[in-house]
Amino acid sequence: MEYYVYVIQSDLDSSFYIGSSADPYSRLEKHNRPHKGYTARKQPWSLKYFEKFSSKKEALLRERFLKAQKSKQFLIKLIQNNSSI
Numbered sequence: 001m002e003y004y005v006y007v008i009q010s011d012l013d014s015s016f017y018i019g020s021s022a023d024p025y026s027r028l029e030k031h032n033r034p035h036k037g038y039t040a041r042k043q044p045w046s047l048k049y050f051e052k053f054s055s056k057k058e059a060l061l062r063e064r065f066l067k068a069q070k071s072k073q074f075l076i077k078l079i080q081n082n083s084s085i
Contacts (some may be wrong), residue, residue, distance in 0.1 A: 003059035007049040010042035020059045
């Protein structure tokens with residue numbers, strides 16, 4: 001089953017959120033619905049980037065790597081250099 005790592009950006013304050021899902025578009029819809037948690041406070045969100053993997057394990061490893069970078073500039077370059085959206 002295919003799995004994705006995605007990067008969304010808050011239209012409110014331009015912050016980024018990195019996650020993984022089997023369907024990044026439906027996951028974005030969930031981030032933009034009323035709920036509790038980090039993404040609820042910074043709605044609305046826009047999907048800026050995603051990568052496809054052949055397994056959930058690979059996607060989670062990539063998600064962990066991207067989160068470990070702790071760099072907004074890293075994510076901006078990643079998004080600019082890849083036009084998957």
